Amino acid sequence: MTQDEMKKAAGWAALEYVTPGTLVGVGTGSTVNHFIDALGSIKDQIKGAVSSSEASTARLQQLGIEVFDLNEVGELAVYVDGADEIDGSMAMIKGGGAALTREKIVAAVADKFVCIVDGSKTVEVLGAFPLPVEVIPMAREYVARELAKLGGRPVYREGVVTDNGNQILDVHGLKITDPKGLETRINAIVGVVTNGLFAERGADVLLIGTPEGVVRKGA
Numbered sequence: 001m002t003q004d005e006m007k008k009a010a011g012w013a014a015l016e017y018v019t020p021g022t023l024v025g026v027g028t029g030s031t032v033n034h035f036i037d038a039l040g041s042i043k044d045q046i047k048g049a050v051s052s053s054e055a056s057t058a059r060l061q062q063l064g065i066e067v068f069d070l071n072e073v074g075e076l077a078v079y080v081d082g083a084d085e086i087d088g089s090m091a092m093i094k095g096g097g098a099a100l101t102r103e104k105i106v107a108a109v110a111d112k113f114v115c116i117v118d119g120s121k122t123v124e125v126l127g128a129f130p131l132p133v134e135v136i137p138m139a140r141e142y143v144a145r146e147l148a149k150l151g152g153r154p155v156y157r158e159g160v161v162t163d164n165g166n167q168i169l170d171v172h173g174l175k176i177t178d179p180k181g182l183e184t185r186i187n188a189i190v191g192v193v194t195n196g197l198f199a200e201r202g203a204d205v206l207l208i209g210t211p212e213g214v215v216r217k218g219a
């Protein structure tokens with residue numbers, strides 16, 4: 001079974017968490033693209049979606065799914081998204097696709113976060129995947145110096161501009177023993193828009209695509 005087939009299995013399994021007649025929060029990335037395709041198969045049964053990126057919006061609309069502005073809707077029942085890493089406490093590193101800020105916003109208004117991954121994304125300790133940090137462009141080098149003081153090695157993701165017009169620093173070499181504490185600490189650096197630690201608001205349900213089938217954790 002290929003990695004993409006495992007992502008697809010997890011993406012389609014997430015349909016179970018979609019309630020007919022509701023709006024669905026939709027994340028970003030190659031795993032979520034499978035979920036979007038799955039949503040397309042039931043598009044007449046849902047009200048529409050709230051999207052976390054221009055890329056997901058385009059894919060949703062291509063399938064005929066209406067995309068709503070978050071400011072025009074209330075709470076969402078469910079948010080479905082992938083992750084770059086997820087640990088046993090359901091804390092995640094996200095933002096490999098630079099969509100972390102809008103993802104964190106949509107996740108914040110959802111009752112339930114359903115994380116969909118292939119088996120390579122589950123880890124004991126977060127941090128082997130470089131931690132993405134979205135920064136206001138003029139603050140990039142200042143933020144990089146502050147991140148270095150925390151023990152990381154920030155690398156500017158050259159050529160990438162986020163949907164919000166900002167830049168990304170990928171922080172290598174962090175030992176993330178306290179995900180919630182580090183999430184709060186990095187967000188307190190002036191010029192940081194968001195960091196890719198989703199620990200304060202982790203996942204509620206984890207669907208892992210494996211060669212033996214989809215493994216579920218949480219409820």
Ligand SMILES: O=C[C@H](O)[C@H](O)[C@H](O)COP(=O)(O)O
Pocket residue numbers: 027028029030031032081082083084093094095096097098099100103
């Ligand atoms: O910014 C991107 C998102 O956080 C993605 O959810 C994450 O990078 C996982 O993406 P993929 O499903 O492509 O591995």
